[in-house]
Amino acid sequence: xxxxxxxxxxxxxxxxxxxxxxxxxxxxxxxxxxxxxxxxxxxxxxxxxxxxxxxxxxxxxxxxxxxxxxxxxxxxxxxxxxxxxxxxxxxxxxxxxxxxxxxxxxxxxxxxxxxxxxxxxxxxxxxxxxxxxxxxxxxxxxxxxxxxxxxxxxxxxxxxxxxxxxxxxxxxxxxxxxxxxxxxxxxxxxxxxxxxxxxxxxxxxxxxxxxxxxxxxxxxxxxxxxxxxxxxxxxxxxxxxxxxxxxxxxxxxxxxxxxxxxxxxxxxxxxxxxxxxxxxxxxxxxxxxxxxxxxxxxxxxxxxxxxxxxxxxxxxxxxxxxxxxxxxxxxxxxxxxxxxxxxxxxxxxxxxxxxxxxxxxxxxxxxxxxxxxxxxxxxxxxxxxxxxxxxxxxxxxx
Amino acid sequence: xxxxxxxxxxxxxxxxxxxxxxxxxxxxxxxxxxxxxxxxxxxxxxxxxxxxxxxxxxxxxxxxxxxxxxxxxxxxxxxxxxxxxxxxxxxxxxxxxxxxxxxxxxxxxxxxxxxxxxxxxxxxxxxxxxxxxxxxxxxxxxxxxxxxxxxxxxxxxxxxxxxxxxxxxxxxxxxxxxxxxxxxxxxxxxxxxxxxxxxxxxxxxxxxxxxxxxxxxxxxxxxxxxxxxxxxxxxxxxxxxxxxxxxxxxxxxxxxxxxxxxxxxxxxxxxxxxxxxxxxxxxxxxxxxxxxxxxxxxxxxxxxxxxxxxxxxxxxxxxxxxxxxxxxxxxxxxxxxxxxxxxxxxxxxxxxxxxxxxxxxxxxxxxxxxxxxxxxxxxxxxxxxxxxxxxxxxxxxx
Numbered sequence: 001x002x003x004x005x006x007x008x009x010x011x012x013x014x015x016x017x018x019x020x021x022x023x024x025x026x027x028x029x030x031x032x033x034x035x036x037x038x039x040x041x042x043x044x045x046x047x048x049x050x051x052x053x054x055x056x057x058x059x060x061x062x063x064x065x066x067x068x069x070x071x072x073x074x075x076x077x078x079x080x081x082x083x084x085x086x087x088x089x090x091x092x093x094x095x096x097x098x099x100x101x102x103x104x105x106x107x108x109x110x111x112x113x114x115x116x117x118x119x120x121x122x123x124x125x126x127x128x129x130x131x132x133x134x135x136x137x138x139x140x141x142x143x144x145x146x147x148x149x150x151x152x153x154x155x156x157x158x159x160x161x162x163x164x165x166x167x168x169x170x171x172x173x174x175x176x177x178x179x180x181x182x183x184x185x186x187x188x189x190x191x192x193x194x195x196x197x198x199x200x201x202x203x204x205x206x207x208x209x210x211x212x213x214x215x216x217x218x219x220x221x222x223x224x225x226x227x228x229x230x231x232x233x234x235x236x237x238x239x240x241x242x243x244x245x246x247x248x249x250x251x252x253x254x255x256x257x258x259x260x261x262x263x264x265x266x267x268x269x270x271x272x273x274x275x276x277x278x279x280x281x282x283x284x285x286x287x288x289x290x291x292x293x294x295x296x297x298x299x300x301x302x303x304x305x306x307x308x309x310x311x312x313x314x315x316x317x318x319x320x321x322x323x324x325x326x327x328x329x330x331x332x333x334x335x336x337x338x339x340x341x342x343x344x345x346x347x348x349x350x351x352x353x354x355x356x357x358x359x360x361x362x363x364x365x366x367x368x369x370x371x372x373x374x375x376x377x378x379x380x381x382x383x384x385x386x387x388x389x390x391x392x393x394x395x396x397x398x
Numbered sequence: 399x400x401x402x403x404x405x406x407x408x409x410x411x412x413x414x415x416x417x418x419x420x421x422x423x424x425x426x427x428x429x430x431x432x433x434x435x436x437x438x439x440x441x442x443x444x445x446x447x448x449x450x451x452x453x454x455x456x457x458x459x460x461x462x463x464x465x466x467x468x469x470x471x472x473x474x475x476x477x478x479x480x481x482x483x484x485x486x487x488x489x490x491x492x493x494x495x496x497x498x499x500x501x502x503x504x505x506x507x508x509x510x511x512x513x514x515x516x517x518x519x520x521x522x523x524x525x526x527x528x529x530x531x532x533x534x535x536x537x538x539x540x541x542x543x544x545x546x547x548x549x550x551x552x553x554x555x556x557x558x559x560x561x562x563x564x565x566x567x568x569x570x571x572x573x574x575x576x577x578x579x580x581x582x583x584x585x586x587x588x589x590x591x592x593x594x595x596x597x598x599x600x601x602x603x604x605x606x607x608x609x610x611x612x613x614x615x616x617x618x619x620x621x622x623x624x625x626x627x628x629x630x631x632x633x634x635x636x637x638x639x640x641x642x643x644x645x646x647x648x649x650x651x652x653x654x655x656x657x658x659x660x661x662x663x664x665x666x667x668x669x670x671x672x673x674x675x676x677x678x679x680x681x682x683x684x685x686x687x688x689x690x691x692x693x694x695x696x697x698x699x700x701x702x703x704x705x706x707x708x709x710x711x712x713x714x715x716x717x718x719x720x721x722x723x724x725x726x727x728x729x730x731x732x733x734x735x736x737x738x739x740x741x742x743x744x745x746x747x748x749x750x751x752x753x754x755x756x757x758x759x760x761x762x763x764x765x766x767x768x769x770x771x772x773x774x775x776x777x778x779x780x781x782x783x784x785x786x787x788x789x790x791x792x793x794x795x796x
Contacts, residue, residue: 240512
């Protein structure tokens with residue numbers, strides 16, 4: 001299948017005058033989402049009321065949409081379910097993995113991981129108590145740190161600041177050889193790069209839908225459990241919708257079949273409706289095409305910026321195969337430069353201490369966006385347009 | 399303030415021909431919700447993209463809406479925050495309470511509690527390990543079971559099946575005297591009855607917004623932590639938005655100020671927009687008026703059903719002060735009777751094994767609804783209209 005990117009771009013609403021290079025933080029609005037959510041609100045909630053849980057299929061959406069995301073990350077059918085936030089899903093995956101390695105107590109991660117993943121691991125090890133620990137090393141030191149005392153290796157495949165990509169398959173092999181399980185955070189992978197969970201023999205994976213998957217602000221997270229493990233998982237967050245028979249209202253928890261047990265509470269139906277509109281677009285897409293186009297866009301951006309703005313230093317790996325779908329540049333005045341860009345309609349984001357981050361999202365980013373962004377960045381740098389007090393005052397940045 | 403219930407009813411969409419007595423499961427659609435969500439999708443997500451986190455105030459909604467719910471449950475300003483599902487909030491509250499009583503290991507609850515609360519407690523005690531236990535007694539035996547080895551008393555104030563209401567103030571006094579903390583689940587209390595968390599010296603409370611608070615399917619839950627405790631809580635689910643400085647991206651977790659630390663991941667912005675539309679209605683309401691009107695409606699229903707349908711047995715306390723805002727009747731053919739009611743436009747729900755449950759929600763339930771429902775129920779019972787195969791086949795009931 002050859003993905004038609006002109007067609008996919010036409011399926012998104014992009015505001016006039018904006019070059020949006022921040023789809024790695026919040027994807028833009030699929031044109032069909034407003035109507036889909038409206039119809040869920042008025043036609044389903046409004047008219048069917050409580051009966052919509054069955055009649056409109058609300059109860060099954062977390063699994064049904066999970067399978068559609070599963071295709072994009074190489075997951076087996078029936079191995080992905082939606083719900084909660086990414087942080088909660090990290091906790092679930094970690095707790096389950098630790099539980100499967102009762103003779104070990106160490107979670108290994110890296111300092112390039114998204115902080116919330118580390119925080120959730122901290123909270124979990126504190127709850128588990130005596131002897132449980134989170135150990136972090138530099139990203140490049142992970143491979144050598146996988147020793148036989150590690151219970152779980154927890155990594156974000158693509159670094160949220162630099163875009164540096166871990167070698168999933170190799171690290172899983174190494175971890176399995178040492179008897180450890182691996183939890184992958186795919187926040188910057190799902191919809192961004194080719195992921196082959198089944199092919200890489202992955203154990204657990206989690207991710208969010210509001211970045212590359214364009215489900216809208218606060219869209220639900222997803223979790224993957226390898227089918228070979230799912231029946232052995234004893235959920236720590238044992239909520240009623242993960243129960244084998246939620247509506248029997250038994251007093252004791254009994255986990256549901258396979259991935260069902262990773263459900264917890266009532267699914268966010270309005271957010272799922274928005275996600276559905278986005279998945280209608282994703283269903284037309286081959287991830288190999290996305291990856292090829294993403295590299296083309298990113299390489300053009302790096303080449304353009306390095307030629308036009310010598311004061312900016314590439315903070316991402318130069319080899320595109322070592323990167324995800326974003327490009328970062330460092331500059332001491334990074335914050336002010338990003339504000340100047342945003343004021344001129346080029347939206348990327350800033351990550352402390354000095355990173356300008358630009359996401360390349362082939363569904364709607366064009367070569368003209370790339371050259372336009374480079375031209376505006378050059379103008380800002382050539383004329384020090386960032387050097388204004390209002391660009392230096394830090395509001396809360398997301 | 400005298401609440402104008404004619405006016406509040408006009409602010410909801412209720413389908414033609416439906417008598418809706420299931421607002422205790424899923425509240426109906428506030429007329430303004432569709433437009434409010436639409437404007438969030440098109441005007442905020444669509445036009446402001448990532449910048450809406452600050453410009454549209456998305457990041458602050460969990461606290462701002464928390465305060466508006468706080469008024470309805472007698473919480474101090476700044477003591478309630480929204481997010482996640484009720485099950486997750488139960489886990490957070492329980493873990494925090496246990497952590498504040500490190501010398502004790504028992505959670506006491508009752509067999510009338512909503513199963514998911516018990517399941518979450520089971521998962522937590524399993525994670526905490528050695529010695530931690532959940533102990534359940536019959537609802538009427540709770541008071542006597544509060545002994546000095548109890549760390550946390552976890553109760554749902556209003557029983558989801560029978561509507562039986564615990565005496566919050568007395569049980570808190572008893573628990574505090576024994577050195578225990580209390581976690582209240584307000585799922586069937588918030589928006590249903592008068593709750594005075596501050597006045598009752600409550601410790602922790604959690605609840606959901608999609609029942610009486612009408613936020614729509616999968617709307618976020620809320621959590622309350624008494625201000626006197628909040629600064630001592632060390633969150634088990636330590637997510638980045640509960641961090642003191644989420645956007646500093648520190649590698650170590652440091653809890654945010656007070657209730658902020660109970661936030662975990664990215665808030666569900668679309669669901670919050672729907673909740674806002676509902677809270678615009680709630681802002682006009684005095685809970686004392688709601689309670690008085692709820693009792694009036696419930697008493698009329700009981701009187702009507704008992705006169706018209708002698709085969710049904712009241713399963714709720716007869717004294718209205720011992721009930722929440724729902725009335726339940728038991729019948730061996732309860733499931734089929736409820737299906738027959740729903741087929742005739744009277745929507746209540748069934749709870750295993752034999753409970754017909756009817757919610758009375760003064761914002762939009764009228765005396766005509768009550769008499770209409772009684773008349774249809776009488777017709778069904780008088781003519782055994784429930785005795786049809788299609789009413790006896792159990793689909794998944796929510």
